Amino acid sequence: MSHRTDIDVRPVTEAEFPDWNRALNTGFLMPPAVAAEQVEARRRQFEPGRSLGAFDGDRCVATYRSFDQELTTVGGGTVRADAISNVTVTATHRRRGLLTRMMAQDLAAAKERGDVVATLIAAEYPIYGRYGFGPATTMTEWTVDVPRAGLDRRWAAPEDGGRIDLVDGEDVRKLGPELHERLRRAQPGAVSRTELWWQSRTGLVNTNGTPWTEPYYALYRSADGEVEGLASYRTDDHWGDAKQPLNTATVDWLIGVTPAAERALWHYLCSIDWVQTVKSGWRSPDDLLPHLLPDPRAARITTQADWLWVRILDVAAALEARTYDGRGTAVLEVVDRGGLTGGRWRLEAGPDGASCGPTAESAHLVLDVADLAALWLGDESAVRLAALGRVREERAGAARVVDALLRTSRRPWCPDMF
Structure with a gap:
């Protein structure tokens, strides 16, 4: 049996693309034999460096693809997003950290590019929270x-x-x-x-x-x-x-x-x-x-x-990219186990705009980056998350203040699967 160090995670080459497609079909429980027409159609989605594979010898056993996307924020602004799709791990190679390695490689590249968030549609609920993703919309x-x-x-x-x-x-x-x-x-x-x-x-x-x-x-x-x-x-x-x-x-x-x-x-x-x-x-x-x-x-x-899951890569840019109906200030201590955008942030927001930056002030609310993602588009409630024990108030009433800033009159919605 191959050990983790024997499996190479790397960008897929043109020559490896048909085998990557076989692994993709296998992971999604589709017939593993991929017609040449289907491979050529999928090749139009292929971007060098953005399609990753895990290879045990010369056989692809895990797949991952990302691409550029724009995501609309509250108020009609947009942010650059690293959209993630085609994630599979072949059943013979589970529990070896292959997704973790592919995810870490892609998110680091997205952060370096200046993408504000990463997005995906999760086939299974428990997988992506450990990578800092939170469910931001409902279908x-x-x-x-x-x-x-x-x-x-x-x-x-x-x-x-x-x-x-x-x-x-x-x-x-x-x-x-x-x-x-x-x-x-x-x-x-x-x-x-x-x-x-x-x-x-x-x-x-x-x-x-x-x-x-x-x-x-x-x-x-x-x-x-x-x-x-x-x-x-x-x-x-x-x-x-x-x-x-x-x-x-x-x-x-x-x-x-x-x-x-x-x-x-x-x-x-x-x-x-x-x-x-x-x-x-x-x-x-x-x-x-x-x-x-x-x-x-x-x-x-x-x-x-x-439905849509979001992973925030830049807290300040994400919070400044949306609008706010009310006016207020919140100091958020964001816990990011992935090390991409954690820290303490002061948000000052109002109908005329928002500013967000690092601060040494005492935190009002402590939360995981995944829970901030769930709150960011206005669909989740900080008060509700506090009741669930997922956010912690360091100042009494902080969750209500955050809700007054972030909640929206109509719920966010993503019409697309990708």
Whole structure:
């Protein structure tokens, strides 16, 4: 059996990329044989130095990839992020510190580049907290019982004078990126999308190896003709006894940059002939969807879980990059076992901006860098974390002060898996 020192963790070369893909598929329980077409499609994501592998001899036994990303903060600003994906360790090589070595190498490089945070979507909850990541957004999926929703089944067009048209993938690639940018700039927790994202969601590129089936694309234009909404969805073909339709429409993704666009698209999806069930896809936990229905109970939560995880690499830059509705001061002692951004920091914040820097003052609140990440976008409560024993008040009421500064009126949301 190979020992830890026998396994080499290093950036993957072009020649090693097919074997890296085999290890990636193995780790994700997909067929290990990777078609040449899939390897070539994934090669478009390959960045020298950003795809890491652990090699036992000449065989890849662990995978890791990172790439540049922009993450929207509270107030519409953005920070540079080190987005992490494709993390696997082959079952024969677990518990040997391979992920720890790959993570340490990548985060050190991200810190050196000046990235403010690192991001990922965690397949399993217990893994990433030990590397300083905290769950910063939540995802909710609803299943709508259409007959119970109370909508007029004779619905034919938006009530606001807008219109919905079915479009094709070419239209999506043309109109979608700008529409998503409008959403992203207004939505804390949203991340940038590459050209490859749009190509893979419209069938031009296939990175997952499964046969492509064209979805439907519904485009919403307001009464003055402006594009404000776009949805991708699929339907099945399921009929019950006595020729009763029991079809389901499943949303891949839905962008609405105005409440009117969201209302129109959800009402359209709930009015499609034969569709009895609508599955919402990944939405914000405070999404408007249930309350756009006459009977909100017709929208049943079927999944609710942590989603985007954040690892802060620069405390001062992260806290200065967001806005604050209230005014206040907090001295935070940040514990960072990874040694990347710990220390004591004084935050002075208000509606006109924020400043944050190292300080020798006594701490008001002591917390792990992972818990600061959970608080940063406004979704978590310092008071709640104090009750759980995860943050410690050194000054009475400090958790309430931090909540007053950091909590947001609408919850952050990341629409994407990466």
